[in-house]
Amino acid sequence: MKSKSAFYIVILILVLTGLGLGWLRHVNLDIPLVPGRTRPVWHIEARIDFVAEGEPVKVNLDLPGSPPGFAQVSQQAASTGYGFSIVDTSTGRRAEWTRREAHGDQTLYYKVQMTPEPDAGRESRVKPPPEPKTVFWDPLQATAAHQLEEQAWEKSSTPISFARELSKQLTASEPDQNASLLLSQYPLPELLMRLLNHAGIAARVSMGLELQDARRYQSLKPILEVFDQERWVPVDPQTGTHGLPENLLLWHRSGKSLLDVNGGTNSEIHFSMIRQTLPAMDLARLQFHDGGLSRLSLYSLPIEEQSVFKLLLLLPVGALIITFMRIVIGIRTSGTFMPVLIALSFLQTHLVQGIAAFVIIVTLGLMLRGYLSRLNLLMVARISTLIVLVIFLTSMISVIGYELGVNLGLTITFFPMIIIAWTIERMSILWEEEGSREVLIQGLGSLSVAVLAYLCMRMPIVRHLTFNFPEVHLILLAGILTMGQYTGYKLTELKRFGVMRNNG
């Protein structure tokens, strides 16, 4: 009994490892659990225009890095004649173009692909909490600011609600004179930022890009970020609502400036964007980073090997089905794993053609074998003869099929010839010894198991899971091992011993 519980622990470990690894892969690498799922991808292009003055040029653009609500899929820079690099600085990620000498109008492109990802870029706590900036006002402004702050302070309880109250006052249809005074001197987002910092709450103005399909010449839109409970919370300066609006990509957050151009004038930056839907699988593959689980996947292999594995990794599914059909159901097949191999070849032909080809070859083979048995050959020679004949038959069927314009002929070559030769040999012996009935039973048994295995292996979800989540095979293994310990009756035994019903 002790060994039995150890066995079940192993099974449990296999299943849990399979599920756990699969889940990790799903979460970390974004591999979808079901095939055919699509996800939106934003292609965003930043275009920088400036006039070069014939001096060394250095252009420096702040990049979004990993903005909240989005995951970066890939990025490219296109700008002929410029050196390009991406620099990680303490204040964020920046793109840098450099050139020894440039004249006239210059255009630089930076492209990035982003996919909405609700959980991505959720910031960890900012530590240490940023200090509110010191704000300088002239005396008149200071009084107005002070009064505005006091009114808002009364009606609020948290930094966020304080910001909301402030924005309400400033955007009212008839702002009071304090608000009007300040608004005449500062743009709204900056004013809010100043007021908040003045009141001792850290706030900053970030630049966000509103994502709308097929827009060109867009510019960044300022958005207020208020520091609350150890995190930066975006607040819309116009409405005072907090939280990140959908389709807003925070491009420029902290740090110095959005764009620095040395050696050029009249610099401008514009954004254009389109929305695309990509299969989630392709997206996941684009996003792969090195190391970790992605090392343990098959994508690192050359494409040709990958397609071999795609087929190979289906075999365990077939083996599981065979195990089930033979141990639990009790179907008799000719040759234990012959049905799986037949099912694999059905995958490459089509089901109807495959079955037709298989039945034709085996029937013709049996007829020829009937003649061979009269020749009194040694067994090895007989099977070798059979192999030659099977190959001969397939090529004949191919030629005839091709001439008749039936596709059946060409697909026939996928059959495992030697396995078929053996099947014919076994069935022929079976015929002589047990009669045609047994041949039919086993033949139909093999064929139906093959069809079942084929139908399973053809399911998109099965193909998807076996290839993209190789750890699924641990679960299959656990299933096979468990069935190996099955000591109950086979389904067919219930019929076989059915006569005992009256004795019971």
Added chain:
Amino acid sequence: MWIFPLPLRRLGFLGMNRRNVAYISRYNSRGRYPLVDDKLKTKLQAEKFHLATPRLRGVIRYQYEIETFAGMVENLSGFAVKPSKGSGGKGILVIKERSGDLFVKSSGRSIDIHVVKRHLSNILAGLYSLAGTPDVAIIEDLIQPSEMFEKLSYEGVPDIRVIIFRGYPVMAMLRLSTRASDGKANLHKGAAGVGLDIATGRCLHAVQYSKRIFRHPDTGIDLNTIAIPDWKNLLELAARSYEITRLGYIGADLVVDKNAGPMLLELNARPGLSIQVANGAGLLPRLKKIEALDPDFSPRAKQRVEFAMKEF
């Protein structure tokens, strides 16, 4: 007709999966399989332990030795040619007598020496062997069935299958070939299976094609009158096959010869389950009773048979 698993379980029926996992793989050590899979080895081993078996007349190991076959059987009127590693009675050629140059099979058909030689060639090539591996052919004496048996069977010699578990005979059946089974003693081919009482060797219950019968379908003999002569000696012979193989779960096939009495024909490390249907009883309760015995207690075959005759 189907039966639900629970009532089948209540009858103590052993299923194939359970047989394989709980009995065959637990009690039969793989290394000793060749001894029973190879009839020649079984025979030699049985002779070493003085167990009665049909007399060995010759062995053909290589294709070129087939030419010596005629000389080998020159003085025998009847004999049996068997593949040493055959299973399920496949490839056994029984020659009842000779008429001139021809050999008369048990079915009455006559064949010439070329057919026999081709048969030998097939055996050597491994056509009938378990894994298709090359085999040897053995030629042994024909069994002379006692009168009672001769009457019973349609063709061929009836044999007795005894399941031996850890040396104890637990269940037995008599297999009678019928017209439907073409002289073969395999139940699934239509032979009649007669369950035998371990205590007395008398008929308990009989089936053909899994249906209960009371008379032999061809000879019409009332099966209830069957009583195996020399029953205790036969069981003892079967039980001793445990000593020669040390395999815990085997099926011993025996025959009763008119002159020599019970003889061991062959052993099977994977005995079938139909014996339960023939007996109308399941194996499990009996196997459990034996399993409950202290494994260190290893009585002689005679005591084991007495124990079984008392208990089952």
